[in-house]
Amino acid sequence: MENTTDTMKKLDRKTLNKSFHRWFWGALTCFSQEHMQTFGYMASMLPIIKKLYPKHDDQVKAIHAYTAFFNTNPMLGTVIVGITASMEQARSNGQNIDGETINDMRAGLMGPIAGIGDSLIDGTLIPILLGISLGMSSGGSPVGAIFYIVSWVLIAYFGQRFLYFRGYKFGDQAVSFLVGKQGAAIRHAIGIVGSMVVGGVLASWVNVTTSLKLVGSNGKVFLNLQDKLDSIYPGILTVAITFFCWWLMTKKHVSAIWTMLILVAVSLVGVLLGFFNPGLSY
Incomplete structure (x- = not known):
C-alpha cells in the first residue's frame, strides 16, 4: 500500500x-x-x-x-x-x-x-x-x-x-x-x-634578476648582463622561470613540490656560480 x-x-x-x-x-x-x-x-x-x-x-x-x-x-x-x-x-x-x-x-x-x-x-x-x-x-x-x-x-x-x-x-x-x-x-x-x-601576482611579486658582471683587466665592468637583458626584454628572466615552471608541471607532469625543489637547486647553483646574488652579508 x-x-x-x-x-x-x-x-x-x-x-x-x-x-x-x-x-x-x-x-x-x-x-x-x-x-x-x-x-x-x-x-x-x-x-x-x-x-x-x-x-x-x-x-x-x-x-x-x-x-x-x-x-x-x-x-x-x-x-x-x-x-x-x-x-x-x-x-x-x-x-x-x-x-x-x-x-x-x-x-x-x-x-x-x-x-x-x-x-x-x-x-x-x-x-x-x-x-x-x-x-x-x-x-x-x-x-x-x-x-x-x-x-x-x-x-x-x-x-x-x-x-x-x-x-x-x-x-x-x-x-x-x-x-x-x-x-x-x-x-x-x-x-x-x-x-x-x-598573472597580476606574478608581475608584482616575482622578480628574477642576475648579478653576473664581467670585469676587464683594468678593473672596470665591461658587461653587465642584467642591463643587457633589460635592454632586450625587461623581466625576461622572470618570464623564463615562469615558463620553465609551467613546462615542468604541465608538460612533464612534475608535482609542485618537486618543482619548488628544482628551483631551490637552481638557485643554489646560481649563487655558487655568481649568476645570482641573494644580497646576504655575514
Whole structure:
C-alpha cells in the first residue's frame, strides 16, 4: 500500500542541519587510503537514517549502503550528500530506490565532482584569495592573512551549505548545474579571472634578476648582463622561470613540490656560480 501525503516521511530542517554540519566538520574524519571519506560520509547520514527509520533493525539495514568507498572534493561533494539525503527520504517512503541505486549514484558522481572541485576550488578560488591576500600583506601587514582566513571560512561554510540544501531540494537535477553548460560557462569565467589574478601576482611579486658582471683587466665592468637583458626584454628572466615552471608541471607532469625543489637547486647553483646574488652579508 502506497504512502499518502499525510503519512509520508519528510526530513525536518534540524535533521538536515545536523547532517550538513557533520559533513562540514567531519568529511575527512578517520581518513585513510583504504576508506578515504567513507566514515565522514556515513557520520553525516546517521541523523538522516535515525530520523527516517525509527526501528534499529531498519537503521542497520539502511546505513549499510554507506559503507562503500567514497572520495571526492569535500566542498563540491556536499551536493552529493544533499542528493543522498533526498534519495534516502524517497526510499523510506517506498519509492523504487534501494541501497545499490544510491551507491551507483555516489560512484557515478564522486569522480566528476572531484575533477570540477579540484580545478575550481584548489586550482582557481584559493589562488585568487591568496593573490588578493598577498597584495594586502605588503609591508608585513597582518590584514592579508586575516582576510584570507575570514573569507575562506565564510566561503567554505556558506558555499557548502548552499550546495547541500540545493542537492536535497532538487535531487540529481542539482548536478546538471555543475556539469552542464551553465556550470561549464561559470567555471570558464572563473578560470579567466583566476588567470588574471595569478598573472597580476606574478608581475608584482616575482622578480628574477642576475648579478653576473664581467670585469676587464683594468678593473672596470665591461658587461653587465642584467642591463643587457633589460635592454632586450625587461623581466625576461622572470618570464623564463615562469615558463620553465609551467613546462615542468604541465608538460612533464612534475608535482609542485618537486618543482619548488628544482628551483631551490637552481638557485643554489646560481649563487655558487655568481649568476645570482641573494644580497646576504655575514
